[in-house]
Amino acid sequence: MELVNGQYQLGGVAVLDICNEFGTPLYVYDGAVIEQQYNKLMNAFPNKNMKISYACKALTNISILKFIKNLGAHLDTVSIQEVQLGLKAGFEPQHIMYTPNCVGFDEIQKAVNLGVQVNIDNISILEQFGHFYRDTYPICIRINPHIMAGGNKKISTGHIDSKFGISIYQLRHLERVVASNNIKVNGLHMHTGSDILDADVFLRGAEILFEAAKSFKDLEFIDFGSGFKVKYSADDNTTDIEELGEKLGARFDEFCKEYGRDLTIVFEPGKYLVSESGYLFVSTNVIKQTTSTVFAGVDSGQNHLIRPMMYDAYHHITNVSNPNGTQRIYTVVGYICETDTFGWDRKLNEVREGDILALHNAGAYGYSMASNYNSRYRPAEVLVYHGKAHLIRRRETFDDLLSTQMEVDV
Numbered sequence: 001m002e003l004v005n006g007q008y009q010l011g012g013v014a015v016l017d018i019c020n021e022f023g024t025p026l027y028v029y030d031g032a033v034i035e036q037q038y039n040k041l042m043n044a045f046p047n048k049n050m051k052i053s054y055a056c057k058a059l060t061n062i063s064i065l066k067f068i069k070n071l072g073a074h075l076d077t078v079s080i081q082e083v084q085l086g087l088k089a090g091f092e093p094q095h096i097m098y099t100p101n102c103v104g105f106d107e108i109q110k111a112v113n114l115g116v117q118v119n120i121d122n123i124s125i126l127e128q129f130g131h132f133y134r135d136t137y138p139i140c141i142r143i144n145p146h147i148m149a150g151g152n153k154k155i156s157t158g159h160i161d162s163k164f165g166i167s168i169y170q171l172r173h174l175e176r177v178v179a180s181n182n183i184k185v186n187g188l189h190m191h192t193g194s195d196i197l198d199a200d201v202f203l204r205g206a207e208i209l210f211e212a213a214k215s216f217k218d219l220e221f222i223d224f225g226s227g228f229k230v231k232y233s234a235d236d237n238t239t240d241i242e243e244l245g246e247k248l249g250a251r252f253d254e255f256c257k258e259y260g261r262d263l264t265i266v267f268e269p270g271k272y273l274v275s276e277s278g279y280l281f282v283s284t285n286v287i288k289q290t291t292s293t294v295f296a297g298v299d300s301g302q303n304h305l306i307r308p309m310m311y312d313a314y315h316h317i318t319n320v321s322n323p324n325g326t327q328r329i330y331t332v333v334g335y336i337c338e339t340d341t342f343g344w345d346r347k348l349n350e351v352r353e354g355d356i357l358a359l360h361n362a363g364a365y366g367y368s369m370a371s372n373y374n375s376r377y378r379p380a381e382v383l384v385y386h387g388k389a390h391l392i393r394r395r396e397t398f399d400d401l402l403s404t405q406m407e408v409d410v
């Protein structure tokens with residue numbers, strides 16, 4: 001979003017025009033930003049075999065999936081429904097990675113029947129898989145290297161108490177299960193959680209995977225997951241993608257020589273690709289002055305964007321309607337009967353009732369974590385690309401709220 005001649009534009013389209021046309025609350029994604037992030041990550045790595053597998057739980061709208069597929073990406077999924085969405089969006093089954101956690105064996109079998117790449121993250125399921133499929137269906141194995149990473153305990157998956165992955169300390173046991181069932185392991189995987197700042201954290205994890213890789217002779221790829229940090233507030237640091245690409249890229253090529261074959265290096269960014277592309281636009285319903293605070297109450301809340309309340313995440317806020325107004329301090333809150341605060345003590349250009357505010361960095365884990373709490377409708381979604389705004393999800397209606405309910409008088 002940028003200020004052009006005194007008005008905010010997004011991908012070349014005036015923000016207020018988009019909000020007038022589609023109403024608020026409204027999620028809007030800028031396709032050019034997704035494209036730019038994709039290219040930045042691809043170009044940071046010197047490796048000739050590199051794949052980006054979009055972790056679609058961040059934002060699963062089918063038009064976004066198609067858009068990212070057209071960039072050349074593969075897809076990373078964590079549920080059978082995400083697999084089905086990926087297939088519907090046109091991804092080849094073999095380009096879809098299915099990385100579930102604590103699902104039943106029946107869901108794994110469904111994924112096998114759909115022909116996607118299965119990633120197994122516990123020994124019990126691996127044994128069942130081996131008994132059932134033997135060497136007929138190559139799989140990837142998710143290793144937990146136990147490197148501590150991640151800005152928030154809730155989104156850090158590499159720690160010792162984590163439920164994710166097969167512990168690197170179980171490697172010998174893992175090898176025995178693989179060997180005794182003749183399982184073909186075509187990939188190794190790690191994903192140590194969101195918000196990794198330091199390239200060295202990836203490198204430490206990589207060394208652990210390279211060491212483990214010596215035990216598996218049929219590898220085709222190594223997948224280093226994600227956790228790339230993006231800028232939420234102005235003084236946030238971000239993962240240095242260039243440094244990571246240079247260091248890990250070179251080390252990966254060296255490893256391939258040791259291993260004796262060219263493998264593919266894979267990353268699975270979610271947030272990195274889509275977070276900064278997205279905004280949640282909301283209208284100010286009321287300015288409420290209390291003894292201590294000036295609240296700007298808006299037509300949205302934790303039902304539409306829960307990250308500030310669930311993770312204490314900072315989402316920058318801009319008053320789109322009054323870019324030249326005097327700056328004042330506001331606490332921006334939602335309309336849900338909870339303390340759903342989007343931002344405390346924010347300096348905003350004077351907010352008047354009716355003004356449209358933008359919540360930045362709302363592309364990832366925004367709509368995909370939205371709910372109908374308080375029986376509110378979920379917002380519409382718009383994708384802007386090449387100067388055009390496309391509605392990619394309509395706003396919900398009262399009928400949608402009732403569509404799965406049975407009206408029974410008992």
Ligand SMILES: *Cc1c(COP(=O)(O)O)cnc(C)c1O
Pocket residue numbers: 055057058076078099191193194195225226227228268269270271272364
């Ligand atoms: C959530 C997830 C990702 C994406 O994480 P981001 O922080 O959004 O980049 C990647 N891989 C797996 C297995 C995941 O569960």
